[in-house]
Amino acid sequence: MNDTIRLLQNHRSIRKFLTTPVERDKLDAILQSGQMASTSSNMQAYSIIGIEDAELRKQLASLCGNQIYVEQCPVFLVWCADLHRLSAVAALHGTEAQADTTEYFVIATVDTALAAQNAAIAAESLGLGVVYIGGIRNRISEVADLLQLPERVYPVFGMCLGYPDQAPVLRPRLPLAAVYHQDAYRIDSELPAVAEYDETTREYMTARSQGRTSRSWSEQMAEKMGNPSRLHMQSFLTKKGFLKR
Numbered sequence: 459m460n461d462t463i464r465l466l467q468n469h470r471s472i473r474k475f476l477t478t479p480v481e482r483d484k485l486d487a488i489l490q491s492g493q494m495a496s497t498s499s500n501m502q503a504y505s506i507i508g509i510e511d512a513e514l515r516k517q518l519a520s521l522c523g524n525q526i527y528v529e530q531c532p533v534f535l536v537w538c539a540d541l542h543r544l545s546a547v548a549a550l551h552g553t554e555a556q557a558d559t560t561e562y563f564v565i566a567t568v569d570t571a572l573a574a575q576n577a578a579i580a581a582e583s584l585g586l587g588v589v590y591i592g593g594i595r596n597r598i599s600e601v602a603d604l605l606q607l608p609e610r611v612y613p614v615f616g617m618c619l620g621y622p623d624q625a626p627v628l629r630p631r632l633p634l635a636a637v638y639h640q641d642a643y644r645i646d647s648e649l650p651a652v653a654e655y656d657e658t659t660r661e662y663m664t665a666r667s668q669g670r671t672s673r674s675w676s677e678q679m680a681e682k683m684g685n686p687s688r689l690h691m692q693s694f695l696t697k698k699g700f701l702k703r
């Protein structure tokens with residue numbers, strides 16, 4: 459193994475941060491590392507909004523489902539898929555951007571996630587901790603208004619960043635056999651590996667909750683998947699000019 463692999467396999471989300479500020483040069487290096495992620499056709503179809511204003515942070519923490527670390531973390535970034543800049547760039551050359559397609563939506567969303575994850579790894583390599591905040595989509599329309607997001611820009615997730623003030627235990631993942639298929643998708647291999655993982659997650663949950671719960675992963679996922687979740691997304695995205703065809 460090497461240091462990079464050790465770093466990647468040591469990831470855990472951090473939800474409690476020291477008040478120590480993140481140095482500007484470190485933050486710049488983190489963001490520039492994010493920018494160096496692969497990007498579809500070099501489109502770089504994302505924008506990052508750093509939320510420095512305290513009042514704005516408070517409002518966002520509330521819109522994200524009262525996740526207190528959104529307010530308290532030293533750095534909060536909102537990672538947005540962005541086809542607005544590309545539309546403006548196309549217009550420079552008299553071209554009307556065809557930005558309302560499902561394919562461009564996928565490209566912009568993937569670009570955003572790749573850049574964010576590169577930034578997350580850069581941050582962790584500097585001793586910082588991160589947690590993604592999908593809660594930014596709980597009340598996405600209000601978030602978009604608050605951040606003055608133009609047409610064809612949507613917040614994919616937020617990200618808290620800072621020096622960790624906790625050392626959570628590593629959250630185990632599915633056995634590789636559950637997620638890796640050779641040559642073709644094999645439905646038969648799905649559930650045996652999950653049964654093994656359920657045992658692992660029961661132990662993890664028991665330890666993490668000091669015995670209060672021992673729910674298995676499949677039980678947690680059954681509850682999650684039984685909920686359609688954020689049904690406002692489709693109408694929000696089409697209103698913002700995405701996913702029309």
Ligand SMILES: Cc1cc2nc3c(=O)[nH]c(=O)nc-3n(C[C@H](O)[C@H](O)[C@H](O)COP(=O)(O)O)c2cc1C
Pocket residue numbers: 469470471472473525589590591592593594615628629
């Ligand atoms: C897109 C995305 C959105 C997430 N949203 C939240 C969130 O709103 N709040 C939170 O506490 N954790 C959030 N997480 C963190 C996940 O819960 C966490 O990554 C997962 O449980 C695995 O744990 P680990 O990162 O500690 O290994 C999010 C992660 C991702 C990738």
